[in-house]
Amino acid sequence: MQVLKGRRQPSPEVRSMLEAMVDMVPQGRVPARIFNDPEVFELEQERIFGRCWVFLAHESEIPSPGDYVLRYIANNSIIVVRDEEGKVRAHLNMCRHRGNQVCKAEMGNASHFRCSYHGWTYKNTGELIGVPYWNEVYHRRLDKAEWALVPVRVETYNGLIFGNLDPDAPSLEEYLGGFQWYLDFYLKPGPNGTEVYGTPDKWVADTDWKICAENFAGDGYHTPVAHAFGFELGYFPSSARTHFEGVAVHIPGKGHAIGLGRTPGMPPFFGFPPEVVEAMQQTLTPEQVQVFSQVRTAVCTVFPNLSILLQPFSRIPGQPGVRFVTMRLWHPIGPGRIQMWSWCIVPKDAPQWYKDESYLAYTLAFGAAGMFEQDDFENWTNLTRQVKSTLARDLVFPYEMGMDLEPDPTFPGPGVAVPPYVHETNFRNMWSTWAKYMLRD
Amino acid sequence: MGDRQDGTRAGRNSQDEFVIANEFATVIVRKVHTRNGVRLEIASPKLGHSIRLDPLELESLTWQTTETFSRFLETPFGPGS
Amino acid sequence: MGVDPAIKAEIEEFLLHEAELLDERRFEEWIELFAEDARYEAPMRVTKARDAGPDIVEESKIFSDNRETLYIRVQRLGTEFAWAEDPPSRTRHFVTNIRVQPGDKENEYRVRCNLLVYRNRGDTPDYDLLSADRQDIVRRVDGGWKIAYRRIVLDQSTVGSHNLSIFL
Numbered sequence: 190m191q192v193l194k195g196r197r198q199p200s201p202e203v204r205s206m207l208e209a210m211v212d213m214v215p216q217g218r219v220p221a222r223i224f225n226d227p228e229v230f231e232l233e234q235e236r237i238f239g240r241c242w243v244f245l246a247h248e249s250e251i252p253s254p255g256d257y258v259l260r261y262i263a264n265n266s267i268i269v270v271r272d273e274e275g276k277v278r279a280h281l282n283m284c285r286h287r288g289n290q291v292c293k294a295e296m297g298n299a300s301h302f303r304c305s306y307h308g309w310t311y312k313n314t315g316e317l318i319g320v321p322y323w324n325e326v327y328h329r330r331l332d333k334a335e336w337a338l339v340p341v342r343v344e345t346y347n348g349l350i351f352g353n354l355d356p357d358a359p360s361l362e363e364y365l366g367g368f369q370w371y372l373d374f375y376l377k378p379g380p381n382g383t384e385v386y387g388t389p390d391k392w393v394a395d396t397d398w399k400i401c402a403e404n405f406a407g408d409g410y411h412t413p414v415a416h417a418f419g420f421e422l423g424y425f426p427s428s429a430r431t432h433f434e435g436v437a438v439h440i441p442g443k444g445h446a447i448g449l450g451r452t453p454g455m456p457p458f459f460g461f462p463p464e465v466v467e468a469m470q471q472t473l474t475p476e477q478v479q480v481f482s483q484v485r486t487a488v489c490t491v492f493p494n495l496s497i498l499l500q501p502f503s504r505i506p507g508q509p510g511v512r513f514v515t516m517r518l519w520h521p522i523g524p525g526r527i528q529m530w531s532w533c534i535v536p537k538d539a540p541q542w543y544k545d546e547s548y549l550a551y552t553l554a555f556g557a558a559g560m561f562e563q564d565d566f567e568n569w570t571n572l573t574r575q576v577k578s579t580l581a582r583d584l585v586f587p588y589e590m591g592m593d594l595e596p597d598p599t600f601p602g603p604g605v606a607v608p609p610y611v612h613e614t615n616f617r618n619m620w621s622t623w624a625k626y627m628l629r630d
Numbered sequence: 631m632g633d634r635q636d637g638t639r640a641g642r643n644s645q646d647e648f649v650i651a652n653e654f655a656t657v658i659v660r661k662v663h664t665r666n667g668v669r670l671e672i673a674s675p676k677l678g679h680s681i682r683l684d685p686l687e688l689e690s691l692t693w694q695t696t697e698t699f700s701r702f703l704e705t706p707f708g709p710g711s
Numbered sequence: 712m713g714v715d716p717a718i719k720a721e722i723e724e725f726l727l728h729e730a731e732l733l734d735e736r737r738f739e740e741w742i743e744l745f746a747e748d749a750r751y752e753a754p755m756r757v758t759k760a761r762d763a764g765p766d767i768v769e770e771s772k773i774f775s776d777n778r779e780t781l782y783i784r785v786q787r788l789g790t791e792f793a794w795a796e797d798p799p800s801r802t803r804h805f806v807t808n809i810r811v812q813p814g815d816k817e818n819e820y821r822v823r824c825n826l827l828v829y830r831n832r833g834d835t836p837d838y839d840l841l842s843a844d845r846q847d848i849v850r851r852v853d854g855g856w857k858i859a860y861r862r863i864v865l866d867q868s869t870v871g872s873h874n875l876s877i878f879l
């Protein structure tokens with residue numbers, strides 16, 4: 190494929206900020222500027238979103254041959270489609286003739302796509318198979334094989350479809366680097382895994398994707414304050430203090446991180462229905478069962494911008510409640526601006542009442558109108574506005590929490606597990622990883 | 631409450647006639663009863679083509695692969711296009 | 712079968728009063744306008760081809776509340792920690808194109824309106840505009856009116872607001 194490569198280089202100013210981060214972040218300092226800056230945004234488009242495995246869709250969103258959804262990687266519109274053989278593929282949603290948008294509906298089913306400008310027609314594998322008046326206007330000269338839809342690499346893990354724009358990137362398996370062990374808690378609640386409930390919530394907000402991704406990488410620190418209403422109305426059984434118990438785990442050099450919050454005395458696998466608890470004994474390893482059965486809150490970020498939260502919640506405070514899982518993509522659409530995608534995922538094998546109740550818990554707590562989500566977005570949009578000011582951009586934030594903590598050598602999972610639940614070890618690894626990507630030409 | 635009266639063809643479905651559409655094409659499919667039998671009519675209101683297939687023709691479609699249709703679509707708007 | 716103009720006028724007056732309570736942030740009074748068995752829902756919309764069926768995904772909801780959870784939302788706004796509404800949104804609910812039809816039960820009416828909500832916060836002049844097809848079932852109760860069902864169909868597939876901490 191003939192492409193013209195134009196790679197953006199950072200200005201000397203941004204380069205020196207990024208270089209400074211190499212030593213600064215492990216010592217507990219992160220520049221405020223990274224959280225809302227036009228140049229940082231532009232550079233991220235190529236150096237982060239052009240290289241990392243970016244979440245596209247859950248396999249259950251395209252279960253049948255021909256099913257497709259439209260998603261994004263950076264500012265590229267991507268068709269994620271299951272071809273007629275059942276293989277998941279991704280293509281740039283751009284007609285190769287003059288660049289028209291091929292699919293305009295955000296979901297649909299098609300074996301072939303026909304462009305609405307001049308009618309070039311592609312198989313859902315991306316192959317160009319039809320060109321109107323090929324004999325008459327091209328005199329059969331145009332080689333259809335040269336003009337397939339631009340393919341995007343896809344790989345999946347337990348139902349999650351990721352795409353990568355970099356042909357030289359390592360495999361998804363290597364990229365996740367052991368984080369799969371933790372993702373299994375969300376993705377393997379039974380032999381048939383998970384499915385999305387309905388269609389994702391979508392909304393836009395003036396916030397930087399990184400502050401959201403950081404929050405879900407284990408910011409248990411904000412909960413008692415930002416979500417204080419939850420304690421006040423009785424949504425959290427624990428006091429603010431016991432909320433800090435648990436462990437935070439990160440995968441060094443990869444950026445992925447999870448916070449596992451525990452409540453002392455919580456019954457094992459509290460809030461899951463018995464069917465799912467039983468199934469998890471089969472699908473998870475004994476070590477995973479030992480760890481996850483104790484977990485109240487599991488909140489993680491798959492670097493760069495996919496986050497997942499698993500939480501027990503009852504719509505009416507004080508009632509037993511259920512677990513809900515929300516998966517969210519903080520998709521950057523401009524400096525300090527995101528389009529938010531938020532899914533609720535449920536165990537495929539769970540009884541319908543549990544799926545429904547789990548979804549209701551999700552909508553009350555998360556999504557555009559979710560009571561917890563509302564306050565997070567309030568704080569995130571405000572801080573994003575603040576950090577772009579001329580004074581703020583030269584400041585650094587302290588990331589020192591937990592600098593002296595030691596990893597737990599007995600913890601059975603991969604990565605570095607540092608108790609308790611609340612500290613900033615995960616974030617230091619995340620922003621070091623980010624700086625490493627941003628410095629690579 | 632909330633039924634859509636949006637005037638789209640999706641509302642035209644009935645027992646013997648229904649619409650199959652995606653963002654690339656819309657066809658009306660219906661059973662056509664002849665004096666002695668039945669055919670399936672597939673019509674494209676956009677392009678003005680239609681075909682009436684009998685059960686044997688329809689059955690023969692069941693062993694086609696996508697390649698057959700990709701070949702049909704080499705002229706994406708019908709013969710001569 | 713048409714609806715008695717006097718009833719229609721009463722219902723219109725009721726909805727305008729309701730909008731006023733929302734804009735004046737009198738939520739404790741507002742929630743009283745909902746029947747005990749009320750539901751308050753906002754299904755999601757998606758972008759689909761014209762002929763590919765409804766663009767409303769019924770199983771997916773932005774709001775899916777009963778009277779009890781709706782009241783919890785009101786209570787939340789009453790705590791000191793509802794950061795999303797502190798400082799509060801300045802809202803203005805424009806309720807127009809009101810159409811009243813008889814309901815399934817004798818004391819109920821289906822009311823459909825065009826809803827436009829203007830929302831501004833803080834010291835920026837920026838605002839959100841939310842437009843919706845709002846479908847209510849209102850019920851005659853003890854000489855007054857209650858909302859028995861509310862369905863808000865927003866005219867956006869991506870909500871153009873950083874959160875929906877307001878009521879529609």
Ligand code: FES
Nearest residue numbers: 284286287304307
């Ligand atoms: S742009 Fe698609 S056919 Fe011309």
Ligand SMILES: [Fe+2]
Nearest residue numbers: 411415561565
């Ligand atoms: Fe939060």
